[in-house]
Amino acid sequence: MxxxxxxxxxxxxxxxxxxxxxxxxxxxxxxxxxxxxxxxxxxxxxxxxxxxxxxxxxxxxxxxxxxxxxxxxxxxxxxxxxxxxxxxxxxxxxxxxxxxGIAWYKRAFFLLLRHRWMNDLAFKLGWVFQTCGFKIKADIDSMNSRFSFPMLKADRLLPSLTKTSFLNSHPENINNGGKRKVAIFIGCLGNYNYKDVGEGLLEILKHLEIDAFLAKSQKCCSAPAYFTGDFDTVDYNAKFNIEYFESFSSDVEAIIVPEATCSAMLKIDYEHYFHDQPEWKARAIAIKDKIFMATEWLQHHTHLEELLASKKKDTQIVTYHDPCHAKKMQGIHKEPRNLISQNYNIVEMSDPNSCCGFGGVTMQSEKYHFAKAAGLPKAAMIKNTKADIVSAECSACRMQINNSMGNEATTIFKNPIELIAEALRK
Known part of the structure; x- marks a missing residue:
């Protein structure tokens, strides 16, 4: 046996x-x-x-x-x-x-994460990812859309039929006239909730004359399922993604990911998950050297920093939050700051390394009181900096911080990729 x-x-x-x-x-x-x-x-x-x-x-x-x-x-x-x-x-x-067992709403959510065509359909029909114990906002198209089990907003059904995800908004291969090429793993939230992150990344690559492969067959990295214990979904998605990455990895320099959680899942947690499947563990390890957080790769493998230094300095103040899956798991914290600081003034909050309190699907639903309690100190730190913008290379942090700061907050959230793209336009 x-x-x-x-x-x-x-x-x-x-x-x-x-x-x-x-x-x-x-x-x-x-x-x-x-x-x-x-x-x-x-x-x-x-x-x-x-x-x-x-x-x-x-x-x-x-x-x-x-x-x-x-x-x-x-x-x-x-x-x-x-x-x-x-x-x-x-x-x-x-x-x-x-x-x-796993609650029905989690099973339904993880089913969507297995099949992106279902997510694409749900997106067009007005379903959104949202947080805060599944309390849906009145305007589901807000850039502060929140993440949890997808819920359908029937009164926006017809207008939303024109909505298109990031991956479906572009051809799979984008030629920027360069001799270099990278693949993009955008992640679910970047694909649906925060499309400006992907758009900004394409803009940056165009400035650098680096071709892009959008890897349209990518599945969810499966981090939400992994943190919840749904290992069937993890097994399904992780094996698919590894095989898919293997099919094109020799044609690109890197697979860049503008999301800390997705990057850590692909690069580190796949290896952890496959601890008892030697063949798949070896394949996960073999592919991980191709995987980079976006700012990590842009900082160390391009001349982006020098290009940004030639652009106009912005007067806006930025404070940077270190996502747990970036600094703690991957040691990435200097890279986004190095790039942002070329065009913006950075003011550090008292503890940028403290967790924002997102915590995953279970924490955002059944234990939301813990997520809320953990988020308030982070919101206070951000407020005390009097920054115009708070940034982090993580959309889960984005949702949690936006919620913790409340609708009256004057500080807005932008991914470092968005800030960099804005700076390049000047």
């Missing part, structure tokens, strides 16, 4: 290595808003060890505890032994999903 994922993945190997130094506790996002030792990183690890030893039942109470982690990886960043607490919690959430 073949072993199950739970038997192959040994939590005890990781949990027993925790030395209980408590460095993780003060930086933990959930502990900051719910100061209970049980929901601290070392508390999670203790419970995981007890669970695998058979000393703890996976009951409703334990389910609630393991689903309360934001997966921000702040604990991993400060851990002297670099214990992958986020990874083991992601794994146990698969056990939770198998035992308790």
């Amino acid at each position: 073949s072993k199950t994922r739970e038997e192959i993945f040994n939590y005890i190997d990781i949990t027993d290595d925790c030395i209980k130094c408590a460095k993780c506790v003060p930086v933990c996002t959930i502990y900051r808003v719910n100061p209970d030792e049980v929901t601290s990183p070392r508390g999670f690890l203790d419970l995981l060890g007890a669970y695998q030893r058979g000393n703890l039942d996976l009951d409703e109470n334990v389910k609630e505890i393991f689903e309360s982690c934001f997966l921000c990886t702040a604990c991993v960043e400060v851990c002297p032994k670099s214990l992958p607490t986020d990874m083991v919690i992601e794994q146990v959430r698969s056990d939770i999903a198998k035992k308790f």
Whole structure:
């Protein structure tokens, strides 16, 4: 009989290595808003060890505890032994999903993420991604559209039939007259909610005379499903994307991603997920050297910084938020600042590395009170800078921060790609 994922993945190997130094506790996002030792990183690890030893039942109470982690990886960043607490919690959430099932609205959402043609249709019919415990806004076409389970706004049904996603708005191959070519993985939110990010990226590549391949067959990176424990969707999408990337990777210099979460999922979490599938793990590792966050690649592999320096300086003040999946997981934080600072004045908030509090589908629905509590301190930090713009290379952060700041906020959110494209127009 073949072993199950739970038997192959040994939590005890990781949990027993925790030395209980408590460095993780003060930086933990959930502990900051719910100061209970049980929901601290070392508390999670203790419970995981007890669970695998058979000393703890996976009951409703334990389910609630393991689903309360934001997966921000702040604990991993400060851990002297670099214990992958986020990874083991992601794994146990698969056990939770198998035992308790996945709520119908999550299953429906993840079905959309498997089949982009369904998302394209839903988009045209007026469905939007939204956050805040699924509270839909009156104007679903707002640039501050929010993310959760897609909900249909019937009174906008006919006008929305003209809406087109980013990927469907352009030919797959865009010739900018250069001798270089990159592929773009736009991500679901960039494809539907924040199309200006993709448009800005195409504009930048045109200035650099770098051809673009839009990789139109791409599927969702499956991060929402991975963080929720729907490993069937992760398996389906990840294998498709890897095979798809392999089919064109030799024809492009890089696969650039203007989204921190998507980039981290493709480059790091695919390898984690396939820990028990050696062939697919090897293929995930082989392709990851081609994958870059957009500002990372633009900073290190083009003359964009010099080009921006030749453009007019803007008087607007920008404060930059470091997405957890950028700085903590990929070490990317200097690159967007280097590029933005050529044309804008950057004022740092008090703690740009603290989590915005998005936390994934479950946190945004069933545990929204935690997401709201985690978001308010970040909103206060941004307000205190008196910045005109807050920027982050992550659309999930964008939705959470917009919501945390409220409709009365004077600071607007823009992806660094949007800021760079605006600077190039001057």
